[in-house]
Amino acid sequence: MGKAEENKKIKRNSLLLQSYKLFTTKGISDTSISDIVNSAGVAKGTFYFYFKDKQDIIDHLIAHKSEHLLKTASERLRRHENANPHLPVEEKIIIIADSIISDLEKDPKLVKFLNRNLNFGFYVKAYQDENLIPGIPVKEAYDRIISSNGDVWKNSELMLYTIIELISSSVHDIIISGTPCSLTTYKPYLFDSIRAIVETFRI
Amino acid sequence: MGKAEENKKIKRNSLLLQSYKLFTTKGISDTSISDIVNSAGVAKGTFYFYFKDKQDIIDHLIAHKSEHLLKTASERLRRHENANPHLPVEEKIIIIADSIISDLEKDPKLVKFLNRNLNFGFYVKAYQDENLIPGIPVKEAYDRIISSNGDVWKNSELMLYTIIELISSSVHDIIISGTPCSLTTYKPYLFDSIRAIVETFRI
Amino acid sequence: MGKAEENKKIKRNSLLLQSYKLFTTKGISDTSISDIVNSAGVAKGTFYFYFKDKQDIIDHLIAHKSEHLLKTASERLRRHENANPHLPVEEKIIIIADSIISDLEKDPKLVKFLNRNLNFGFYVKAYQDENLIPGIPVKEAYDRIISSNGDVWKNSELMLYTIIELISSSVHDIIISGTPCSLTTYKPYLFDSIRAIVETFRI
Amino acid sequence: MGKAEENKKIKRNSLLLQSYKLFTTKGISDTSISDIVNSAGVAKGTFYFYFKDKQDIIDHLIAHKSEHLLKTASERLRRHENANPHLPVEEKIIIIADSIISDLEKDPKLVKFLNRNLNFGFYVKAYQDENLIPGIPVKEAYDRIISSNGDVWKNSELMLYTIIELISSSVHDIIISGTPCSLTTYKPYLFDSIRAIVETFRI
DNA sequence: AATGAATGAGTATTCATTCAT
DNA sequence: GATGAATGAATACTCATTCAT
Numbered sequence: 001m002g003k004a005e006e007n008k009k010i011k012r013n014s015l016l017l018q019s020y021k022l023f024t025t026k027g028i029s030d031t032s033i034s035d036i037v038n039s040a041g042v043a044k045g046t047f048y049f050y051f052k053d054k055q056d057i058i059d060h061l062i063a064h065k066s067e068h069l070l071k072t073a074s075e076r077l078r079r080h081e082n083a084n085p086h087l088p089v090e091e092k093i094i095i096i097a098d099s100i101i102s103d104l105e106k107d108p109k110l111v112k113f114l115n116r117n118l119n120f121g122f123y124v125k126a127y128q129d130e131n132l133i134p135g136i137p138v139k140e141a142y143d144r145i146i147s148s149n150g151d152v153w154k155n156s157e158l159m160l161y162t163i164i165e166l167i168s169s170s171v172h173d174i175i176i177s178g179t180p181c182s183l184t185t186y187k188p189y190l191f192d193s194i195r196a197i198v199e200t201f202r203i
Numbered sequence: 204m205g206k207a208e209e210n211k212k213i214k215r216n217s218l219l220l221q222s223y224k225l226f227t228t229k230g231i232s233d234t235s236i237s238d239i240v241n242s243a244g245v246a247k248g249t250f251y252f253y254f255k256d257k258q259d260i261i262d263h264l265i266a267h268k269s270e271h272l273l274k275t276a277s278e279r280l281r282r283h284e285n286a287n288p289h290l291p292v293e294e295k296i297i298i299i300a301d302s303i304i305s306d307l308e309k310d311p312k313l314v315k316f317l318n319r320n321l322n323f324g325f326y327v328k329a330y331q332d333e334n335l336i337p338g339i340p341v342k343e344a345y346d347r348i349i350s351s352n353g354d355v356w357k358n359s360e361l362m363l364y365t366i367i368e369l370i371s372s373s374v375h376d377i378i379i380s381g382t383p384c385s386l387t388t389y390k391p392y393l394f395d396s397i398r399a400i401v402e403t404f405r406i
Numbered sequence: 407m408g409k410a411e412e413n414k415k416i417k418r419n420s421l422l423l424q425s426y427k428l429f430t431t432k433g434i435s436d437t438s439i440s441d442i443v444n445s446a447g448v449a450k451g452t453f454y455f456y457f458k459d460k461q462d463i464i465d466h467l468i469a470h471k472s473e474h475l476l477k478t479a480s481e482r483l484r485r486h487e488n489a490n491p492h493l494p495v496e497e498k499i500i501i502i503a504d505s506i507i508s509d510l511e512k513d514p515k516l517v518k519f520l521n522r523n524l525n526f527g528f529y530v531k532a533y534q535d536e537n538l539i540p541g542i543p544v545k546e547a548y549d550r551i552i553s554s555n556g557d558v559w560k561n562s563e564l565m566l567y568t569i570i571e572l573i574s575s576s577v578h579d580i581i582i583s584g585t586p587c588s589l590t591t592y593k594p595y596l597f598d599s600i601r602a603i604v605e606t607f608r609i
Numbered sequence: 610m611g612k613a614e615e616n617k618k619i620k621r622n623s624l625l626l627q628s629y630k631l632f633t634t635k636g637i638s639d640t641s642i643s644d645i646v647n648s649a650g651v652a653k654g655t656f657y658f659y660f661k662d663k664q665d666i667i668d669h670l671i672a673h674k675s676e677h678l679l680k681t682a683s684e685r686l687r688r689h690e691n692a693n694p695h696l697p698v699e700e701k702i703i704i705i706a707d708s709i710i711s712d713l714e715k716d717p718k719l720v721k722f723l724n725r726n727l728n729f730g731f732y733v734k735a736y737q738d739e740n741l742i743p744g745i746p747v748k749e750a751y752d753r754i755i756s757s758n759g760d761v762w763k764n765s766e767l768m769l770y771t772i773i774e775l776i777s778s779s780v781h782d783i784i785i786s787g788t789p790c791s792l793t794t795y796k797p798y799l800f801d802s803i804r805a806i807v808e809t810f811r812i
Numbered sequence: 813a814a815t816g817a818a819t820g821a822g823t824a825t826t827c828a829t830t831c832a833t
Numbered sequence: 834g835a836t837g838a839a840t841g842a843a844t845a846c847t848c849a850t851t852c853a854t
Contacts, residue, residue, distance in 0.1 A: 169372030575778030
């Protein structure tokens with residue numbers, strides 16, 4: 001990488017880092033492009049050289065943050081699978097969910113930022129577009145999980161949809177509002193519900 | 204009602220009606236107070252005479268629209284109960300869900316407007332505050348439904364939370380994005396999931 | 407006084423009382439006519455029946471408050487004169503100044519309200535117009551004081567002007583800002599300055 | 610200075626000049642930011658690029674105008690001191706006062722604009738903050754003047770306070786209202802009063 | 813004498829975006 | 834690649850005043 005190209009990376013990364021800081025502390029709509037370039041120490045025009053507009057930098061941040069969550073979850077699942085080669089599908093799903101939920105619980109600012117963006121729609125994009133989250137073949141991973149034990153499903157896509165919608169919605173509201181109970185209290189009920197949902201989709 | 208008071212109602216209703224039209228066609232943030240008063244044919248100050256600010260008129264619209272959905276659902280449940288006095292709890296819940304979902308399906312603009320406002324948080328407010336939705340004693344209704352057949356529950360509040368979060372999130376995304384399938388296709392899976400969730404909460 | 411006329415007085419007095427409360431707590435420009443009529447418990451139109459506009463009610467309040475300050479000062483001077491029939495002119499002036507300053511010191515809100523209105527311009531109006539402050543013949547009182555001991559003056563009007571401007575300006579700033587010292591500390595210097603000024607005007 | 614930087618100065622100066630013109634003809638509160646940018650021939654946003662808000666441009670104008678008054682007064686005093694090395698303190702003070710008063714008399718609009726801002730509070734700020742009025746070390750100048758002849762004072766700060774309050778208040782009212790006499794008529798009395806005040810503070 | 817609904821002109825301020833340098 | 838001065842449309846909200854009842 002040449003020195004110029006390196007410098008370019010530095011400015012871009014500074015914009016990403018500072019905008020994330022501002023979005024999570026002041027809120028997205030209360031953060032202006034001016035705020036971002038001031039924090040990043042670059043000129044206004046520079047922002048528009050690297051990103052189309054505010055939504056563009058937001059999309060990049062979402063992809064980047066989600067990638068991290070999924071990679072961690074994926075690694076944790078692999079470790080569980082190594083220790084226990086015959087995990088039922090529902091337990092694998094719960095391991096992934098638990099990984100993501102635990103990471104989010106430690107970082108409420110990230111929850112607030114991802115807001116409602118971390119829903120099924122996002123996974124569909126990731127599912128279809130292998131380049132959205134580089135290095136994470138979401139489709140293959142999911143297909144591998146649900147067919148690992150020779151199970152057959154009524155509608156595996158709608159099963160995933162149902163589970164993701166339930167998790168994303170309930171966990172988001174609990175972390176953001178703190179009601180109707182703590183995440184620790186809710187988790188057993190949530191995981192039991194997931195197991196029950198998986199069961200209804202099994203043929 | 205005197206002529207003045209009648210006139211007053213007319214202006215207020217005109218503001219509510221026109222703002223709803225604009226919110227659902229142009230979007231909330233793309234609708235300015237100026238747009239609203241122009242459509243309603245009143246002066247700017249008049250808006251602020253009847254409503255505190257933009258959020259205030261939005262809140263009134265949400266409450267009004269939700270009230271209608273719940274009233275209709277409540278009536279439909281009553282008719283079912285009359286025809287079949289021994290309905291299981293899960294079927295009662297599904298009747299209510301089905302009523303609301305069907306109404307929303309006919310009115311995607313309403314879904315878009317209610318956005319994520321029609322979630323558990325809203326029902327909690329309605330649950331606690333009898334005056335939020337006048338004439339709908341949400342708490343009593345829910346308590347009556349879940350205890351109607353002598354059932355006992357692990358945690359009835361978290362059961363309601365889980366069901367509402369699942370329904371609101373999945374139905375919202377399907378109606379808004381049309382993916383991953385139609386509401387008609389999804390309903391059976393959704394209702395089976397609800398039945399399974401209720402079962403996990405039964406002692 | 408008939409019952410109707412009594413009622414009229416009540417509303418008017420309520421407007422005066424509440425507007426003074428609001429002016430001194432929220433500040434004049436931050437107090438709207440709406441605030442006043444809400445506090446007074448009357449309709450907006452009623453305000454405009456009793457007062458021309460905001461400035462009109464402010465003028466009435468200034469006159470009323472000043473009248474009280476001057477009446478008290480006048481009575482105190484009379485008591486001193488009774489006890490000591492041969493008071494020099496400068497001491498009489500200082501007695502009046504001290505009375506007003508002491509009253510103002512106890513009521514900083516009044517100082518803030520009177521702001522810069524309690525200056526020479528106001529006394530000139532009172533001096534010329536016997537009806538501005540009913541019952542206080544300012545001109546006669548001043549003429550009586552300065553000629554009481556057979557003194558003759560270079561220019562008695564400019565003497566009064568100089569003294570009033572010095573007192574009103576310095577006392578206002580000290581009470582409002584608390585700088586450069588307390589009123590107690592400043593008084594001896596102020597009174598010595600007044601004595602010195604009077605001396606320069608004596609022929 | 611580059612062309613861009615020059616252009617920048619031009620816009621800023623245009624805003625300062627035009628806002629001063631408008632403030633002194635229409636009054637401060639009757640001059641809107643729109644008025645200012647229209648007169649200056651720049652866009653609205655440009656105003657907020659150079660100044661924080663209306664008060665900010667007012668503060669800049671006050672500092673700028675005061676600086677000019679003080680610089681002129683300072684130069685005149687120096688000339689007098691050169692001609693007469695043993696001027697008494699009171700005469701030095703009167704020379705400064707006379708300089709400022711004469712300048713203000715020629716420019717009643719400036720008096721109206723400076724309003725009550727040119728009082729002791731302002732000089733205290735300038736006294737403490739050497740950067741408020743660049744190039745005018747107010748504190749040093751005053752200290753030099755009052756100690757030049759080996760005089761000792763009861764309280765030199767309160768002496769300055771008393772004199773400034775008297776001058777600013779009386780001169781302001783005469784220039785603005787024209788009463789109770791002309792400035793020419795008043796000056797001898799004012800200067801005699803100042804001399805008398807200085808005398809009372811001398812130990 | 814009193815009401816209070818209705819007015820609408822008016823104001824400060826923000827901010828994404830551009831483009832000449 | 835980078836700058837940052839300049840833009841100007843857009844917006845929410847206020848409030849003194851009126852007048853039909």
